[in-house]
Amino acid sequence: MESLFEQVAQGRIWPLQGGVHPPACKENTSGLPIIPMPLPEVLVLPLKQHIGEGGKLLVSAGDKVLKGQPLTEPVKGLSLPIHAPTSGTVIKIEAHPVAHPSALSEPCLFLAPDGQEQWVERKPMAHFCAETPEYLVSKIKQAGISGLGGAGFPAYIKSSSLRNINYLIVNATECESYITADESLIRRSAENIIQGIDVIANIVNPNMILIGIEDDKPEAIKALEQALEHRHDIHLRVFPAKYPSGGEKQLIKILTGEEVPSGGYPVDVGILVHNVGTLYAVYKAVVEDEPLISRIVTVTGEAIEHPQNLEVLLGTPVEAILSHCGFNPGKEQRVIMGGPMMGFTLPHTQIPVVKITNCVLAPAKGELPEPQDEMDCIRCGACADACPVSLLPQQMLWYAKAKDLAKTQEYNIKDCIECGACAYVCPSEIPLVQYYRVAKAEIRTQEQEKRQAEHAKQRFEARQARLAREAEQRAEKQRIAAEKRKKAMASSGASNAVADALARVKAKKAQQAAEQANTAMEPSAQATKEEAKPLTGAAAAVAKAKARKAAQAAQQTTDQVTEQTTSDEVTGKEPSKAPQEAPADDKKAAIAAAVAKAKARKAAQGAEQTHKPTAQTDEAKGPEIQSDKKAAIAAAVAKAKARKAAQQTEQTAVSDSQVLSDEDPSQQRDLSDTHKTQGALTSSTDKKAAIAKAVAKAKARKAAQEQTATFASSISDTQELTDEDKPQRSELSDTHNIEADAPEIEEQSPLSAADAKKAAIAAAVAKAKARKLAKAAEQANDEPDNQD
Amino acid sequence: MSLVTAVILLCLLGLIFGAVLGFAAIRFKVEGDPIVDQIDALLPQTQCGQCGYPGCRPYAEAIANGDMINKCPPGGESTVAELAQLMGVEAIPLDDAHQEKDKQKKVAYIREDECIGCTKCIQACPVDAILGASKLMHTVIASECTGCDLCVEPCPVDCIDMIPVATTTKNWQWDLKQIPVKQIQ
Numbered sequence: 001m002e003s004l005f006e007q008v009a010q011g012r013i014w015p016l017q018g019g020v021h022p023p024a025c026k027e028n029t030s031g032l033p034i035i036p037m038p039l040p041e042v043l044v045l046p047l048k049q050h051i052g053e054g055g056k057l058l059v060s061a062g063d064k065v066l067k068g069q070p071l072t073e074p075v076k077g078l079s080l081p082i083h084a085p086t087s088g089t090v091i092k093i094e095a096h097p098v099a100h101p102s103a104l105s106e107p108c109l110f111l112a113p114d115g116q117e118q119w120v121e122r123k124p125m126a127h128f129c130a131e132t133p134e135y136l137v138s139k140i141k142q143a144g145i146s147g148l149g150g151a152g153f154p155a156y157i158k159s160s161s162l163r164n165i166n167y168l169i170v171n172a173t174e175c176e177s178y179i180t181a182d183e184s185l186i187r188r189s190a191e192n193i194i195q196g197i198d199v200i201a202n203i204v205n206p207n208m209i210l211i212g213i214e215d216d217k218p219e220a221i222k223a224l225e226q227a228l229e230h231r232h233d234i235h236l237r238v239f240p241a242k243y244p245s246g247g248e249k250q251l252i253k254i255l256t257g258e259e260v261p262s263g264g265y266p267v268d269v270g271i272l273v274h275n276v277g278t279l280y281a282v283y284k285a286v287v288e289d290e291p292l293i294s295r296i297v298t299v300t301g302e303a304i305e306h307p308q309n310l311e312v313l314l315g316t317p318v319e320a321i322l323s324h325c326g327f328n329p330g331k332e333q334r335v336i337m338g339g340p341m342m343g344f345t346l347p348h349t350q351i352p353v354v355k356i357t358n359c360v361l362a363p364a365k366g367e368l369p370e371p372q373d374e375m376d377c378i379r380c381g382a383c384a385d386a387c388p389v390s391l392l393p394q395q396m397l398w399y400a401k402a403k404d405l406a407k408t409q410e411y412n413i414k415d416c417i418e419c420g421a422c423a424y425v426c427p428s429e430i431p432l433v434q435y436y437r438v439a440k441a442e443i444r445t446q447e448q449e450k451r452q453a454e455h456a457k458q459r460f461e462a463r464q465a466r467l468a469r470e471a472e473q474r475a476e477k478q479r480i481a482a483e484k485r486k487k488a489m490a491s492s493g494a495s496n497a498v499a500d501a502l503a504r505v506k507a508k509k510a511q512q513a514a515e516q517a518n519t520a521m522e523p524s525a526q527a528t529k530e531e532a533k534p535l536t537g538a539a540a541a542v543a544k545a546k547a548r549k550a551a552q553a554a555q556q557t558t559d560q561v562t563e564q565t566t567s568d569e570v571t572g573k574e575p576s577k578a579p580q581e582a583p584a585d586d587k588k589a590a591i592a593a594a595v596a597k598a599k600a601r602k603a604a605q606g607a608e609q610t611h612k613p614t615a616q617t618d619e620a621k622g623p624e625i626q627s628d629k630k631a632a633i634a635a636a637v638a639k640a641k642a643r644k645a646a647q648q649t650e651q652t653a654v655s656d657s658q659v660l661s662d663e664d665p666s667q668q669r670d671l672s673d674t675h676k677t678q679g680a681l682t683s684s685t686d687k688k689a690a691i692a693k694a695v696a697k698a699k700a701r702k703a704a705q706e707q708t709a710t711f712a713s714s715i716s717d718t719q720e721l722t723d724e725d726k727p728q729r730s731e732l733s734d735t736h737n738i739e740a741d742a743p744e745i746e747e748q749s750p751l752s753a754a755d756a757k758k759a760a761i762a763a764a765v766a767k768a769k770a771r772k773l774a775k776a777a778e779q780a781n782d783e784p785d786n787q788d
Numbered sequence: 789m790s791l792v793t794a795v796i797l798l799c800l801l802g803l804i805f806g807a808v809l810g811f812a813a814i815r816f817k818v819e820g821d822p823i824v825d826q827i828d829a830l831l832p833q834t835q836c837g838q839c840g841y842p843g844c845r846p847y848a849e850a851i852a853n854g855d856m857i858n859k860c861p862p863g864g865e866s867t868v869a870e871l872a873q874l875m876g877v878e879a880i881p882l883d884d885a886h887q888e889k890d891k892q893k894k895v896a897y898i899r900e901d902e903c904i905g906c907t908k909c910i911q912a913c914p915v916d917a918i919l920g921a922s923k924l925m926h927t928v929i930a931s932e933c934t935g936c937d938l939c940v941e942p943c944p945v946d947c948i949d950m951i952p953v954a955t956t957t958k959n960w961q962w963d964l965k966q967i968p969v970k971q972i973q
Contacts, residue, residue: 102960441961446866453833456934459915460835460843 052078143285148277176339196279836936
């Protein structure tokens with residue numbers, strides 16, 4: 001038994017399984033010489049003309065370029081440059097529909113030829129054998145050569161493989177109907193193609209070089225035989241014509257009997273396949289130092305007066321080619337780029353010729369079978385017989401129709417080469433390939449989504465880890481700081497003593513206040529109790545009793561204080577803002593004062609409550625007047641705060657309705673940008689604004705309450721809020737029914753205790769919240785409308 | 789006598805098996821719930837929270853604990869089908885509340901001249917796809933954006949748009965309705 005290699009060497013041919021025999025229709029152009037196409041008015045050069053990535057632009061609009069000058073340079077990945085096909089001026093660079101079945105636009109460079117055909121400097125090199133493979137590969141890459149057979153895979157990547165290449169196969173098959181571009185090229189330039197083969201052989205150093213050609217091109221075969229007369233290292237293999245023996249994997253099977261594994265590349269079995277057009281381009285690039293700027297295009301079809309093979313500059317619009325060859329469009333005229341089996345219909349004739357365009361076909365009506373109405377699959381199995389890859393097309397169709405992508409993959413839909421043989425033989429006129437293309441695209445999308453999901457998950461987890469780490473670091477920092485504080489406290493015993501003394505004084509004061517409250521007038525107690533009720537409503541019984549006492553005391557003190565408190569005190573504290581605000585609106589001020597009073601009362605209440613427990617534990621007594629004065633100050637400042645907050649709310653409300661003229665500019669600046677924009681947004685709907693205003697007011701009031709409470713407690717110097725105070729606070733937030741927002745405001749209030757600006761921000765935040773609530777409310781209103 | 793022997797023997801056996809099982813329970817303990825991982829692998833990982841859980845993994849845990857499988861709009865019907873297969877339940881259509889309005893894939897886009905640099909969107913982004921710093925302009929890294937929508941709501945100036953991903957020759961899908969044949973002059 002001979003080895004496979006020996007069998008190949010002896011010229012054995014492995015006939016193609018499956019395949020079809022569509023009418024060749026090559027006689028129109030097969031005997032004709034290649035004619036160079038005259039310069040068109042404009043060349044449209046897509047920046048990407050192959051599989052992979054486009055290059056980086058090197059020129060800009062208005063630049064003069066020479067023939068063969070690179071217009072882009074390759075970037076990372078499967079990237080190739082493009083070159084100026086002729087000398088001229090770059091008109092513009094913009095999106096233009098390209099040669100793709102989708103007819104989507106991609107960036108293209110528009111070049112106006114100047115007709116001088118002025119070349120860039122070239123360095124022809126007849127003796128490439130002395131060059132290193134790396135140099136030759138880079139030369140092929142810089143010349144922008146991609147596979148000219150149809151797929152457009154960058155040629156340098158194929159050739160630069162480090163694997164051992166057993167066979168170098170030259171694809172001269174050209175199995176698709178109508179196309180004679182490769183055949184005419186072989187007839188014209190067989191010698192040059194052989195030189196191109198030598199360049200590649202020089203790079204990859206194969207054990208055997210095979211040229212595969214179908215037997216329906218006798219003239220091309222003769223030309224090759226002549227060129228190979230004295231060459232015994234290159235073997236010509238002629239085999240019967242059958243579609244699609246020109247497919248890369250099919251040709252490998254025919255010539256070597258080897259099968260490329262599913263999902264693999266020919267390189268995996270040590271085989272390299274190049275098209276004759278590609279090899280001619282390699283010859284041009286290496287020997288004549290001409291980049292890939294033109295290609296042979298077969299222009300044929302019954303709607304063409306003079307079918308011929310043209311040497312066309314890349315970027316030539318199809319329209320120019322058609323008019324050059326005499327185009328008689330019929331009714332519902334189609335123009336196909338590529339062959340009848342694998343080509344695609346062009347959306348219009350402005351599409352430019354690119355590196356993969358081997359044919360422009362303009363069939364007359366009835367020349368090609370028209371797409372018929374699709375019928376049901378009768379499971380005749382003709383498609384399975386025709387399939388050159390030995391797949392089961394009817395099963396794949398079944399699952400592709402059912403969108404069962406997993407099952408289609410089980411039937412190896414990925415190995416489908418989309419040759420269209422199955423659709424060609426189908427008696428039910430089912431466009432099988434279309435179904436496979438859709439299914440394949442969906443599989444691709446799904447895989448991509450899976451990759452993206454995995455990526456997103458990783459990022460999400462990384463983020464979670466980062467957040468956890470940050471939180472841990474923060475906690476650690478706080479712990480260290482707390483320890484430091486403790487240490488400092490322990491080291492300075494004196495300060496402790498002072499703190500103790502202070503606490504004693506406080507307790508004394510509180511006791512005084514409590515006593516005073518007890519002896520206070522009885523009638524007011526009733527009223528105060530009722531006022532305090534909503535606030536302390538659900539508190540425990542004991543807390544209630546205490547609160548009542550506290551309220552009485554507070555009532556007394558605040559009554560005194562509010563009478564005394566004038567705007568003078570407020571201006572003393574906030575000289576820049578308050579005085580301008582106060583006269584602005586009397587009524588507003590009055591409301592503010594009223595609200596502030598309530599605030600102050602509540603604040604005092606809170607203060608009293610914190611006093612109480614300490615008072616119970618400490619019996620010491622202090623000067624009455626001092627306590628009164630302090631409480632008064634607390635109340636006054638609290639009032640100022642409350643008023644400011646109220647003003648803020650008012651102000652923003654006013655700004656909502658666009659009356660900004662009276663406002664203090666400094667006050668306005670205090671409002672964050674965010675807030676302003678929100679204001680503008682809210683003003684869009686009056687109703688929304690009204691709701692927002694109302695809710696914001698409520699929020700502001702709450703914020704003010706919180707502030708005064710904390711402020712009062714800070715005055716009283718109690719380090720922590722007592723247990724009694726806390727439930728009351730939560731009670732407060734409950735009564736306002738804004739539980740969700742409470743924590744945030746609570747967080748902010750200790751900070752803002754001494755700072756009016758912060759109060760403004762608090763108000764702003766409250767407003768933002770209000771806006772959101774209003775929005776939500778409106779959405780909720782809208783939704784039922786939508787449903788209607 | 790034989791009765792006593794039998795009882796002792798059974799007790800002994802019981803003890804031995806108990807010890808073996810106890811050992812195995814500790815030695816071969818499975819960390820975490822493998823079914824959660826499997827469910828998590830099927831979810832689209834947009835971390836959008838449209839299911840009502842704060843991310844895909846919490847929802848995976850909820851499904852493992854018996855929640856409905858039809859609450860994932862980004863995953864769509866195909867995810868529901870896969871989940872149904874994994875969980876051995878019947879595939880049900882997407883929940884009305886979680887019905888996706890339009891299926892087109894979108895990415896967030898920040899109108900950069902309107903951005904005030906509040907960092908709220910950065911905090912909201914579950915995949916750290918927004919770049920920026922406090923009081924400086926932010927921008928979205930489009931290739932990392934999952935289109936989850938979570939950054940749109942927190943923006944105080946409403947400068948974030950969800951824009952559909954443009955169709956290019958790379959992500960274009962073959963359509964069964966071929967390019968319409970039209971008259972070429």
